[in-house]
Amino acid sequence: MDLRYTKQQESFRKEIRKWFKSNVPKEKLLSFDTKEGFEQHRNWEKKLSEGRWTAITWPKIYGGRDCDLIEWLIFEEEYYLANSPGRVNQNGIFLLGPTLIEYGTDEQKERFLPEMISGKEIWSQAWSEPNAGSDLAALQCKAIRKGDKYIINGQKTWSSRASFADWAFGLFRSDPNSNRHQGLSFLLFPLNAEGITIRPISQLDGEQGFAEIFFENAEVPVENLVGNEGDGWSITMATAGFERGLMLRSPARFQLTARKLVNLYLNKEKNASSGIREKVIQCCLDAEAYALNTYWTACKLIHGGKIGFEASTNKIFWSELDSEMHELAISLLEAEGSLGINDQISSEAVEWIKGFLFSLAGPIYAGTNEIQRNIIAERILGLPK
Amino acid sequence: MDLRYTKQQESFRKEIRKWFKSNVPKEKLLSFDTKEGFEQHRNWEKKLSEGRWTAITWPKIYGGRDCDLIEWLIFEEEYYLANSPGRVNQNGIFLLGPTLIEYGTDEQKERFLPEMISGKEIWSQAWSEPNAGSDLAALQCKAIRKGDKYIINGQKTWSSRASFADWAFGLFRSDPNSNRHQGLSFLLFPLNAEGITIRPISQLDGEQGFAEIFFENAEVPVENLVGNEGDGWSITMATAGFERGLMLRSPARFQLTARKLVNLYLNKEKNASSGIREKVIQCCLDAEAYALNTYWTACKLIHGGKIGFEASTNKIFWSELDSEMHELAISLLEAEGSLGINDQISSEAVEWIKGFLFSLAGPIYAGTNEIQRNIIAERILGLPK
Amino acid sequence: MDFRFTEEQISFRDSLKKLCEETCKTSSIRSLWNSLERLDQARWSKLIDLGVVGSLIEKDEGGLGLTDIDLVLMAEESGYYALPEPLWEVALSGSILKYIPNNNEENWKARLANGDFFILTCHEINKFTPNADLADAFFLQDGDGLYFATKEEAKIIERDGLDPSQPIFEIKWKPKKSKRLMHRSESVEVWQEILNRGALFTSAQLLGLTQKVLDLSVDYVKSREQFGRAIGSFQAVKHLLANIQVKLEFARPVVYKAAYSLASNSSGRYRDVSYAKIVSSQVSKLASKTAIQSHGAIGYTWESDLQIFMKRIWFLDVMWGSSVWHLKRLEKEILSPSSEIGPGGTFV
């Protein structure tokens, strides 16, 4: 055990810090769940790719830096410390990218990864359906092969970023006679294709962070099938593992929120009860535990270990922590905690309120925490179904 | 709405206070889960009955005072304020007594109620079996009628007070071909009857608060059947309702614990974190809420209302409150919180430790809190099975 | 000792319930969001006919001379429907008329009682005053007393509020000696009474809102199926909702008792009102969180009616003193070794 960064790691940190210092936009971008903000964030993705910072853990040949997970953690720490904008292409970079690198054909990698890295194509996901949420295997949206095309009919929903994105990946029933986990295929499709209609869904805050996607004989070429026909479920589970797992929720994000919460507490101590004081401290400690656990897992993975159902424990931990931190912040803000997200005066409060609303979704998306607890109980603890 | 006590109620309170002031034993009794302590508590029951305080809500003809529930609440408040000993016969007074008054024959009332009131016969319950706990309807212990007797064979367990008590009431399968809720009968039996063997169970604290009861052709006369043969389930549910419901856990008990907790906090403030401070306050408030809710329900009942599944909400509320208060006390005691119950020096700490250990059983006995939550969800909220 | 409401009180509540059921559907609430109208005039007239706005004004001042006990169930009911109109805020202003000498020129007292004239009370406990744009005048407190100001004399600045049904405003205003209604020596206690009453009505509304988000959640989980069965049949969902039921059942008598304490001017009213606000804030926030968890993604949308009630909860949570503020107000009393609280002390 040696918990010191190497010289190389230290200098990598300095390099990142330097680049971000001079490249992070001075003005806060608009929300990427608005049309204008989306394009601002696309530009940020382009800027990142100019610095080769979009996906540092990817192989160099695809535009990455071949970084290991420790370097990735260092990168994320600096990314958040620099107050950088959110990642509008996270569906692409953190979910689809690794999936394609693992399961895609060379042609698919060449076609999609550079455009993803450059921010030219922003990705949305298309998993859930109105009657297939927690129970994803109940999905019914069909993609039936006809010659060299898949013909898609049906509906997807809760597709994050789909209101403004360019492409989407999703899971479809390619065998109309199959059910549950069988006969599903993983497809990529452009959101502007003929036969596809996007209906943005307004969220609690009024912004359009997700959308419904309607398919009416939409055609997708067979080249856009990832893996084999019928193997969609296992590929999706791998992708969902990335989502719940290590890379989508880097510790730095929660550590930064925890620090901001401490500062808020110190400024608003008069609004705090004794219990809030202790909870603020506990949040800071939990954010550290999350960081330690991630470094711990990263070291295991670097040396050949595998990530298993820990992804589910991770998801519960960060989503509950995020929720707790934002509830505390709202409490500390008192009256300002009831402002709307368009208030022009209390920008700090508005930031917390946006975060609070978003934190409500944490225990729901990427598999509800109830589902995660089932997984932990059944797969890790071995309890009966 | 008029939340003032009447003059009559005020003078009743004074009468109680006066009696208890001169009659509560000066020295703390030993635990009633020891042989010697059991007899001390039996004597206390006898003393109570001399003052006609054993079961004030019972009709006068059975030794009660025909008191209404408000008077009962006043009585309990004074009972706890006087630091009176625990009620070794609570199974009899609060569970079986009301059951007999409602379902018993005149002969049964005459035979059992006076001996119960006087403390001459202390009662135990005999519901659970090794394979019928939360799922009580799975019980298998048989009482088969043969002439004017029931012949009992099988086993009961977790029978509180059975280690030292005189009589027990319980639920038995009187129809050997029945299953679940059918074919059960409610019987009374003396614990010293032939064919009955008591094996005391030692608790976490080493004392014998409950016991196993083994039956080998034990004979019980048919006069000891309460209600009709085969009606045992509904009678038991009524009894269990008393248990979970209003009368077994009077608010005064928790209010007194809350006050003691505040005093402990004030004495041990140096051992408290900021969070503990707030939790102590919250416990006090919750104890008040429990009292208010009980008065609220009592007023409803006095005026012809019925108690329904609120018994389940009550049980969750008091058991969680009791658990929280004792956990806080143990925290505040720091090192003294790790003492055993036989420590001779720190009597205050020992009292809290006993209470802490007992509080662990709260969410389990009288139907686990999981079962109560099912009942609330299904019976009050109407969620599907 | 009788901890029940009278039949009149219950039927007064029921008439508001009927009115809300008919006129305050969520579609009607939503239509105001996109309308230039700030009030549903038809509904508002009916509410005024019901007498609530003048309910706390003494009879000889033209009001109904009711008490907090008469109103607490109605406030609860209005929460259940997330009634957007500032019914309680206006009624509240009426409650202090009796303290105000009859020497002001505008003759607004009678107009207030019959609903012709809106006065809102800008209490410093509230950073923002909701619906201030609807007011004809304000009660305000300055260092030396309680003041009256017409809408022309006050500057109202709109802020963006989280609850689209409750536009919020900051009030800027310069006290004019001629408009002083009470000297500080008299007004301090009146000002406290307003705070207590504001907190009580808020608590009652929070109870109703909690019941509503619980009902919406129960309905949703009964109908939503996953894995071939209603999600309400899963224990995890059941137990989440059962916990809200428990807490709500234990919160109600606390709020009702606070109404009694306020109406009877009990010495424990500060403590009782604070407890009512704490417990109703706690249960309503937990219920919001549970409701959104039970609804899943649908509860996170603008389309879902759940937002109407959750946002009202979050908004009312900070009105008339947050639960933290109230906790601090009562903690000294609770932690005093000589506190009356405890067995036998519940009603003294």
Next chain:
Amino acid sequence: MDFRFTEEQISFRDSLKKLCEETCKTSSIRSLWNSLERLDQARWSKLIDLGVVGSLIEKDEGGLGLTDIDLVLMAEESGYYALPEPLWEVALSGSILKYIPNNNEENWKARLANGDFFILTCHEINKFTPNADLADAFFLQDGDGLYFATKEEAKIIERDGLDPSQPIFEIKWKPKKSKRLMHRSESVEVWQEILNRGALFTSAQLLGLTQKVLDLSVDYVKSREQFGRAIGSFQAVKHLLANIQVKLEFARPVVYKAAYSLASNSSGRYRDVSYAKIVSSQVSKLASKTAIQSHGAIGYTWESDLQIFMKRIWFLDVMWGSSVWHLKRLEKEILSPSSEIGPGGTFV
């Protein structure tokens, strides 16, 4: 940056595991409760052969010269088996030998290293010293320094302890100048280091104990049937246990990092050790509560082995600083605006 244990460390742990598995069954623990023997001599000899008691003594003083990192997994393992012998308390006393000048007559240093001589450290953070009756001597702190006292020089008073495997004692003693090992100026920091190490070993044991009560609960709910199915198939039970799994998984790296900080004398070691104690206390207490709830009445009995582990948890919870004590120790640092904690600050 390598957050892994070496193969040697893991195999050192495994050898203790094997030893406990063979010699420290719960029947063996129970048999000591009713025996006049205070130690299982056979087991104790094997433990001494393993080298743990002298592990923290420098090599040139006859020990193994190991560090906290080498021992933390073993301490965790010993918790899993609720090892009753005061292994860590004795090892702890060894860890300060290096600070003690070589001028004492008894020549107990070598004897301590090879397990012939037990020294327990009576730190004022612990009101009671467990197993003091087994000690040959004590380290004690007085206003002016660190002292040595043989068992004859100290009076030990037994108290009744909740954990039948850990008899507890109060120590009364009069400092003798001739037995002073260090002046206060030197001893203060040593005394703090002992506290940190005591808290670390306690935290590690609590992790093991948590894993044990979780395992016992999982086994029980898999086999116990009600309503015609294993109770472990009910979501309510599953989710209770899943929560413990989550918290335990996130507690481990915190404790391991504290071991590293202590071993490397990092400036953050006070904070890290305190966090380790807080998090391990929290998860272990929650696990006890969950375990008893999962077991139902059976878990409330003397007969059930669950009590052995729960009582050890409750006992260790207050040793070497309760979680409240440790929270207070670190809160100032956490709440400082200039705290290093945050992104990039985890390992500085």
